[in-house]
Amino acid sequence: MEYLVAGLPGACVAALGTFLPCYLFTIIPAPYFKKYGKRPGIVAFVDGITAAAVGAITGSVIVIAQRSITDLPTALLAIGTTALLWKFKKLQEPVIVIAAAAIGLALYPLMHH
Structure with a gap:
């Protein structure tokens, strides 16, 4: 959605805003959790x-x-992503987002000519 509103820069900022807090809230308290995590x-x-x-x-x-998921290509992308996640349980989220974005960017011009 952010891609449609603000183009690629908007999509990048949205992705950063989505993932950065998760990583910061994981990395910063990690030493304390190792010390007190068994309580x-x-x-x-x-x-x-x-x-x-x-x-x-x-x-x-x-x-x-x-x-x-509004049409056949988006349904196929959702099914393909689900299948990959089912098969490769340790697949990193940024890899999934980047791959889905690349596929979406490649297919968008073909679908909206």
Whole structure:
């Protein structure tokens, strides 16, 4: 969507805004988590946060899928991405986003001539 609003720079800023906080909130507290991560209160907190994150991500995926999967090419891209994630469980998110963006940029001119 950001690509449609502000072109490639808008899409890049949106991707940065999406992934940078996740990495910062993972990297910065990592040393403290290694030190205190075995405490029962911390374990319970992490379990609760994990459950909340899974719920939020699932809801987001449903909303985005309803708005993004609008025709056969987008459906095929969604199915292909799901199949790749199913087969390669350790596939990094930035790789998926970059590959999907490249495919979208390649297919967009062909579909809207």
